[in-house]
Amino acid sequence: ALGLPGSTAVATSRDFPGAIPDHLVVAASLVAERPQEVQALVKTWFETLEWIAANRADATAIMARRAGVSEADYASYDAGTTIFSLDDNLAAFEPGGTDDHLDHQAALIAKFLVASGLADTEPSLDGLFEPRFVRSLKP
Structure with missing residues (x-):
């Protein structure tokens, strides 16, 4: 919608930090039955964050492509995101x-x-x- 002529954002998630949370979610049964795999998943998440920090340009290109947006647009979204x-x-x-x-x-x-x-x-x-x-x- 913001791409339409004359449109502006009334408010964005930047105005309400934490109000649009994303979480890593698994079924309670997976936690109970396969805790080692859940632990590996959580560990991998933090390893991924380390890779993103060390490879910002490559990471942005990958994530923009996955989101179907330009790298510039993704960088704009990323500026308002807290991980x-x-x-x-x-x-x-x-x-x-x-x-x-x-x-x-x-x-x-x-x-x-x-x-x-x-x-x-x-x-x-x-x-x-x-x-x-x-x-x-x-x-």
């Missing part, structure tokens, strides 16, 4: 009452789902987050 480091993830898993904490964000999203009519009741957040795989990577 959590290992320490950021560790902090986010701690219980808290600010936007930096997953439990707080999940509660806000649950309330939004009800208020917007997307859900009749707030979903249970019990067991939603499993920090052990991230915690095990901390030296």
Whole structure:
């Protein structure tokens, strides 16, 4: 829509950091039945982040191609994106009452789902987050 003449953004995700989270999600059964594979997946995620940081131009080209956008457009999107480091993830898993904490964000999203009519009741957040795989990577 922003490509249309005269259009401007009223607000972007840059104005609301953390409000549009992406998470690595696996089924509870996978965690229970194949924790070693889940651990390998989480470890690979952080190795991928290290590769991206060390190979920014190549990474941007790959991700732009995958997203079907130009490298310039991808770089623009990337400027408004925060990818959590290992320490950021560790902090986010701690219980808290600010936007930096997953439990707080999940509660806000649950309330939004009800208020917007997307859900009749707030979903249970019990067991939603499993920090052990991230915690095990901390030296």
